[in-house]
Amino acid sequence: MKLPMKKNILIFVTVLTLVFIQGIFVDEGNAITKEEIKIIRFAGDENHPPYEYIDENGNYRGYNIDIINAIAHAAGLYIEIIPMEWNDAILALENNEVDSLIGMSQTEDRLKKYKFTSPTIINEQVIFVNKDTVHINSIEDLSGLKVSYQKNDLNESFIHDIPNVIALPEKDLEDCLFELANNEVDAVLGNRVVGIFHLQRNKLTDKIMTVGESITSVKYGPTVLKDNQELLNTLEEGLEQIKKNKTFDRIYGKWFGEDLGYIKLLIKDYKNEIMILAILIGLVVLFLYLYNIRLKKQVLKRTQELEQANDDLIVKQKEIYNLAYNDSITSLPNRIYFVEELNGILDNIKDEVDSFAVFFLDIDRFKHINDTLGHHVGDHILNLLGIRLSKLVKDLDIVARVGGDEFFILMKGIKDESEIVSLANSILMDFKEPYYIRDYELYLTTSIGIAIYPDGGVDTQALLMNSDLALYKAKDLGGNSYYIYGDEISSEGLEKMVLLNQLRQACDNDQLVLHYQPQIEIKTGKIVGLEALVRWNNPDKGLLYPDKFIALAEETGLIIQMGEWILRQACMQAREWIDQGNDIIMSVNISAKQFQHKTFVKELVSILIESGLEPKNLTLEITETIVISDIEYTLNILDMLKNLGIGVAIDDFGTGYSSLSYLNEMSVNELKIDRSFISDIEKNHKNKMLANTIIILAKQIGLKVTAEGVENLEQLTILKEMDCDIAQGYHFSKPVSKEKIDEMMN
Ligand code: C2E
Ligand code: MG
Ligand code: MG
Numbered sequence: 001m002k003l004p005m006k007k008n009i010l011i012f013v014t015v016l017t018l019v020f021i022q023g024i025f026v027d028e029g030n031a032i033t034k035e036e037i038k039i040i041r042f043a044g045d046e047n048h049p050p051y052e053y054i055d056e057n058g059n060y061r062g063y064n065i066d067i068i069n070a071i072a073h074a075a076g077l078y079i080e081i082i083p084m085e086w087n088d089a090i091l092a093l094e095n096n097e098v099d100s101l102i103g104m105s106q107t108e109d110r111l112k113k114y115k116f117t118s119p120t121i122i123n124e125q126v127i128f129v130n131k132d133t134v135h136i137n138s139i140e141d142l143s144g145l146k147v148s149y150q151k152n153d154l155n156e157s158f159i160h161d162i163p164n165v166i167a168l169p170e171k172d173l174e175d176c177l178f179e180l181a182n183n184e185v186d187a188v189l190g191n192r193v194v195g196i197f198h199l200q201r202n203k204l205t206d207k208i209m210t211v212g213e214s215i216t217s218v219k220y221g222p223t224v225l226k227d228n229q230e231l232l233n234t235l236e237e238g239l240e241q242i243k244k245n246k247t248f249d250r251i252y253g254k255w256f257g258e259d260l261g262y263i264k265l266l267i268k269d270y271k272n273e274i275m276i277l278a279i280l281i282g283l284v285v286l287f288l289y290l291y292n293i294r295l296k297k298q299v300l301k302r303t304q305e306l307e308q309a310n311d312d313l314i315v316k317q318k319e320i321y322n323l324a325y326n327d328s329i330t331s332l333p334n335r336i337y338f339v340e341e342l343n344g345i346l347d348n349i350k351d352e353v354d355s356f357a358v359f360f361l362d363i364d365r366f367k368h369i370n371d372t373l374g375h376h377v378g379d380h381i382l383n384l385l386g387i388r389l390s391k392l393v394k395d396l397d398i399v400a401r402v403g404g405d406e407f408f409i410l411m412k413g414i415k416d417e418s419e420i421v422s423l424a425n426s427i428l429m430d431f432k433e434p435y436y437i438r439d440y441e442l443y444l445t446t447s448i449g450i451a452i453y454p455d456g457g458v459d460t461q462a463l464l465m466n467s468d469l470a471l472y473k474a475k476d477l478g479g480n481s482y483y484i485y486g487d488e489i490s491s492e493g494l495e496k497m498v499l500l501n502q503l504r505q506a507c508d509n510d511q512l513v514l515h516y517q518p519q520i521e522i523k524t525g526k527i528v529g530l531e532a533l534v535r536w537n538n539p540d541k542g543l544l545y546p547d548k549f550i551a552l553a554e555e556t557g558l559i560i561q562m563g564e565w566i567l568r569q570a571c572m573q574a575r576e577w578i579d580q581g582n583d584i585i586m587s588v589n590i591s592a593k594q595f596q597h598k599t600f601v602k603e604l605v606s607i608l609i610e611s612g613l614e615p616k617n618l619t620l621e622i623t624e625t626i627v628i629s630d631i632e633y634t635l636n637i638l639d640m641l642k643n644l645g646i647g648v649a650i651d652d653f654g655t656g657y658s659s660l661s662y663l664n665e666m667s668v669n670e671l672k673i674d675r676s677f678i679s680d681i682e683k684n685h686k687n688k689m690l691a692n693t694i695i696i697l698a699k700q701i702g703l704k705v706t707a708e709g710v711e712n713l714e715q716l717t718i719l720k721e722m723d724c725d726i727a728q729g730y731h732f733s734k735p736v737s738k739e740k741i742d743e744m745m746n
Contacts, residue, residue, distance in 0.1 A: 037078045040231065042068055042222075043092045044102040046083035047172060050197040050255050051103050054083055063255040064103040067120050068222065070247045071238030086152065099224065099231055105154050106219040113225070115232050117239055120221040120248075121193075121256070124214035125155055128180060128188040128195055131209050136187055138212045145186035148176040154218060155189045174198040181207055189215070193256055327401040329379045330386030338400035338408050342460045345412070346453075357420050357456070359409035360449040360467035361389075361427070364479035366405035367555055368625050369444075371593045373437065378405075381435055381442070388433075392426055408467075417452070417484075424448050424482035431480070445480035447471055456485040502538060503549055507561050511537045514569050515735035518744065519587065519706060519728045522720050527744070529585040529619070530577075531728065532570035533735045534562070554591055563594035564603055571611035571618065573738060578617060582745050587619045587649065592626045596633070601640055608644075619647035619670065624655075627662060635666060642667035649706065654694060664701055671698045675709025678729070682714040695722050 044052040044064055052062035060083045072079045081102060084092060092098045093114075105123055106116050129136050136142065144164040149155045151169040159167045168185060170176045176188040177198050188195070192210060199205045222239075224231050242248040325337040333341070345356060363369075363385070370378035382405065389399045389407060398410040411423060427448060434441040449471025450456070456470075457463035466485040474483040506512055512534055519529035536544040553559040567588055574586035594600060608615060620641065627634055627650065641648055649670035650663075654677055663671075677691045691707070698705045707719045710729030719727055733744070 040072075040077050040079045040100065041098040042079060042081040042100050042102045043084050043089040043098040044081060045086040045089060048086065048194070049201070050193065052083065063121070063251065064222075066251045066254065067239075067242075067248070068102045070242045070251060071222075071235055073238075074241040074245075074247070075234055075238035077234065077238070093223075093225060096225070099228065100235065101223045103220055104223045106221075107154055107157070110223075114223045115226050115229065116219065116223050117221045117232060117235050119219035120239070121252070123218045123220045124192045125189060125216045125218070126192045126195070126210045126214050127212055128177060128190060128208055129186070129211055130180060130183070131207055133186070133211075136211055139215055142187055142189075146184070147187045147189055148179050148185045149173075149189045150176065150191075153190070154216070158215070159189055174202070177202070177204065177208060327386075330383050330401045332386045332390070332407075333398060333400040335400065335402040335408070338398060338402060338410065339460055339464075341398055341410060342463065345410075346458075346460060354412075355414045355453050357411045357414060357450055357452040358463045358467045359407075359411060359424070359427075359482075360451075360464075360471045361407040361409070361446050362449075362471055362475065363405040364445040364447055364475070365551075365625075366444070368592050369442070370404075371596050372625055372630065374630055377437055380437065381444070384435055385444075388430055389427065392423065392430060408464075414452070420450060420452060420484065424450060428480065428482065447474035447479045448482035449474055449485065450482060451485040499538075499549070499552065502540075503536070503552055503558060506536055506538075506549075507558070507565055511539070512562065512565060513537055513543075513737075514566060514573070515737055516573075516741050517728055517735040518733050518741070519585075519726050520732050522716065522724055522727050527582075527584060528726065529587055530574070530741065531587040531589070531621070531735070532566060532573075533589070534566050550591070554593055557593065559591045559593050560597055563591060564607075567604065568607050568611065571607050571613045574617055575611045575613045577741070577745060578613070580745065585617050585619050585647065586613070587621050589621045589651065590626075592623065595620075595622055595626050595637070596630075601637060601644075604646070605644070615645035616647070619649050621649045621651040621672065623651050624653070627666065631662070638667040649704075652708070654690065663697075663703075668703065670704040670706060672706045672708050672728075673724075675729075678707050678709045678715055678719075679711065681718055682712075688718065691719075691724075692722050695724050699723070 044060075044062075046060075047053050048062070050062050051064045052060065054060050060081065065081060068079065068081060071077070082092075082098065089098075089101055093101050101114075103120065104110065104114070104116070106119070127136060127139065127142070136145070139162060142162050142165055144166075146166045146168060147159065147162070148168040148170050149159055150173045151171060153173075156169070159165060168176075168179070170179070173188070173190040173194050176185070176190060177195060179185045180188045181202075181204055192214065195210070196205075199208055222235055224235070239248070242251075325333060325340075327334045342358070366378070366381075369381060382401065386399065386401060386407070389409065393399055393409055393411065394413070396412050398408075400408045400410075402408050409423075411420065414420060427446065431444055431446050434443050436442075449467045449469065451463045451467035451470060453463065456466045470483045470485040474481045513536075514532045515535055516530040516532055518527045519531060520526065521528045534546055534550075536549055538544045550559070553562050567590075570586050570588045574584065577584055608618070638648060647670060648668040649672050650668055651672050652674040653671045655674045671694060673691055673694050677687045677694075681688050681691055695705050704725050706726040706728055707715075707724050708728055710716050710719065710727040710731045712731055715729075716727055716731060733740075736744075
C-alpha cells in the first residue's frame with residue numbers, strides 16, 4: 001500500500017480534477033429545465049458506498065453516480081437519479097417507475113430478467129478477518145465459524161454451501177464489519193471495494209484485513225429491463241465514448257484506483273519521518289534565510305568598506321597630487337607643475353602666430369623680511385603676493401611659486417611683445433601698493449626676468465635659465481624693474497654667478513679690507529668718529545664697493561661670517577687709534593641678518609673683550625628695517641646694548657619702510673640722516689625742511705644727529721644752522737685706508 005509519494009500526489013490531483021469536471025457536468029445538466037426535455041430516470045441503492053450513497057451532507061454520490069452522469073453527458077441525455085432502498089429500486093425498475101438501475105451485479109438469475117451494459121467494474125467477493133486472525137485463509141476455513149454478510153447480497157447464494165457455517169445476515173456490509181471489529185463474528189464475506197471503503201471510513205484498516213483469494217468475480221454495471229434495448233444501446237454508446245475519452249478511467253481511478261485512505265494512512269505511518277523531514281526542511285530554509293541575511297550584511301559591510309577605501313584613496317590621491325604639484329604656503333602650482341606645463345606647451349606648439357613667455361620674479365630684499373619679521377610673516381606675505389599676482393594674469397596663464405621668494409609666470413597666447421611689457425609694468429605697479437602686516441605698512445619691490453619663446457629659448461631648460469639670467473640683469477639695474485632676455489645679458493648673468501663663488505672665498509683669503517670715513521663734530525670741526533666701510537679686493541676686478549657684494553652676502557648668509565670679521569677688525573683698529581691718544585667712536589654697519597643672529601650679542605661682547613675696546617667707543621649702525629621687525633626681540637637686544645654701554649645709530653634715516661613713531665620706545669642714541677636729503681639740501685627746499693624736521697625731532701627725544709654725504713661747505717653751513725651735531729662726507733674725506741687715517745690723526 002505504500003506507493004511512492006509522487007505518484008500519490010498525482011492521483012490526488014487527478015481526483016480533484018475529476019471532482020471539478022463532475023461539477024461542470026452537473027452544472028451543465030441543471031442548465032435546462034426538466035419540462036422541456038425527455039428525462040431518463042435511474043434508481044440506485046441509497047446506501048451502497050462507494051457505488052452509490054447519500055453522504056453526510058445529503059448529497060447522493062458514488063462511483064455509479066459519476067459514471068451515469070458522464071455517460072449522460074457524452075450521450076446528450078437528460079437524466080434523474082433517485083436513491084432508494086435496494087429492494088425498492090429493483091421493484092421500481094420492474095414496475096417501469098424508473099428506466100434503469102445505475103449498477104447491479106450480473107447473476108444468472110438476473111440475466112434472465114435484465115439486460116446489462118458492458119461491465120463498469122468486476123466485483124470480487126472476499127473474506128474479511130481481524131488482523132490477529134491466523135487460522136482463516138480460504139473459504140474452507142470458515143466451516144463451523146460465525147460469518148456475517150449483507151442480506152440479499154450475492155454471497156447469500158454460496159454461504160450456505162459452507163459446512164456448519166453459522167451465517168449471520170446483516171442490513172449492510174458496514175454493520176458486518178462492525179460485528180467483526182467487536183469480535184462478534186469470526187469473519188465477514190463481502191464485496192472487496194465496498195468493504196475497504198467502510199474500513200477506511202471507520203478507521204478500521206489497521207484492525208481488519210482481507211485474506212485469501214477472491215471467492216467470486218462478478219460483472220457489475222447499469223441495467224435495464226430486457227425489453228428496453230434502445231436505452232441499453234444509448235447507455236452502451238455513452239459508456240464506449242467515456243472509455244475512449246478516458247473519463248471512465250479517471251472516474252475509476254477516483255473511486256478504486258486508489259486506497260482512499262492511503263494518504264492519511266501514509267501520513268499516519270510516516271508521521272514521525274514526515275515531521276522530521278518537515279523540521280529538516282524548515283531548518284534548511286531557516287539556515288538559508290539566516291545565511292542569506294548574513295551574506296547580505298557581509299556584502300553590505302564589504303561594499304561600505306570598499307566605498308570607504310575608495311574615498312580614502314581619492315583623498316590620498318588628491319593629497320599626493322597637492323604635495324607633488326602644489327606649493328603649501330601659497331597653494332599655487334609648484335616648480336614641478338610649472339615645468340610639466342611648459343613641457344606640454346612646447347610639445348604641442350602648432351600655432352606659429354602665438355608665442356608665450358616665462359616671467360621669473362624675485363622679491364627684492366625679501367630676505368630682510370624673513371630675517372627681521374620672522375618666517376611666518378614672510379610666509380603670510382608670500383601668500384598675499386601669490387593672490388595678487390594671480391589677479392594680474394589672464395585665466396589661462398599660470399602663476400607658480402618655485403622657491404623662497406621666487407615666482408614663475410607662464411604667459412600664454414602672446415600676439416605682441418607689448419602685452420609682455422604691459423604685464424611686467426602692471427606687476428611693478430601693483431607692488432607699489434603696501435602690504436599691511438600687524439601695525440606696519442610694508443613696501444616691497446620685485447625684479448622680473450623674462451624669456452620669450454623662441455628667442456628666449458626653444459626648450460624648457462633654456463627658457464628657465466634665460467629668464468634667470470634676465471632676472472639677474474633686472475636686479476643689477478637696482479631691482480624694482482624687469483628685463484627681457486636678449487643675447488647680451490647671458491655673459492653678465494654668468495659673471496654674477498662667478499662673483500658669488502668668489503665672495504664665498506673672500507673672507508678666508510684675506511681679500512676684505514676696511515676703509516674708514518671720518519665723522520666731524522660740526523661745532524668744533526674735530527674728528528669724533530670713524531665709520532668702518534668694507535671693501536673687497538677682488539682677484540679679477542680689483543677693489544669692489546659694498547653695493548657690488550653686500551646684498552649677495554646677505555642673500556647667501558655669508559654676511560654673518562663677514563660681519564664678525566668686520567666688527568673684530570674695526571674694534572681692534574679703534575683700540576689702536578684710541579691707544580694712540582685719539583678720542584674717537586668707531587661706527588660699524590650691522591646688517592639685519594647679523595643683528596638678528598642668535599649669538600650676535602655674545603660675539604660682540606667677546607670681540608670687545610678681545611680687542612679691549614670700551615663699549616662707549618663703539619656705535620652700531622642699524623637700519624630701520626631691523627627696528628620694525630620683531631619689535632620685542634629688537635627692543636630686548638637694544639636694551640642689552642644700552643646696558644653694555646654700546647651706542648646705536650639708525651643709519652640712512654628717512655628712507656625706511658616705516659614711521660617715526662617707534663623711535664621713542666627704543667634705546668638708540670643717534671640718527672644718521674640719509675645722504676639723499678643732504679645731497680641737494682642747498683637747492684631743494686623740501687629736503688631741507690625734511691632734514692630740519694628730523695634734526696628737531698631727534699633733539700626733542702635726546703638723540704645725536706649725523707648728516708651723511710656732506711659734500712660741500714654750503715651743505716655744512718646749512719646743517720650747522722640747523723644745529724646738526726655731526727657731519728660725514730666727501731667734503732671732509734672719502735672713506736680711506738687705515739694708513740690715510742693714521743696720517744690724518746697725526
Ligand atoms: P652707509 O652705512 O650709509 O655708508 C655710507 C656710504 O656713503 C658709503 O658708501 C660712503 O662711501 C658713502 N658716502 C659717504 N660720504 C659720501 C658723500 O659725501 N657722497 C657720496 N656720494 N657718498 C658718500 P659705501 O662705502 O659704498 O657703502 C655703502 C653701504 O654699504 C653703506 O651705507 C652700508 O650700508 C653698506 N656697508 C658698507 N660697509 C659695510 C659693512 O662693513 N658692513 C655692512 N653690513 N654694511 C656695510
Ligand atoms: Mg653706515
Ligand atoms: Mg648711510
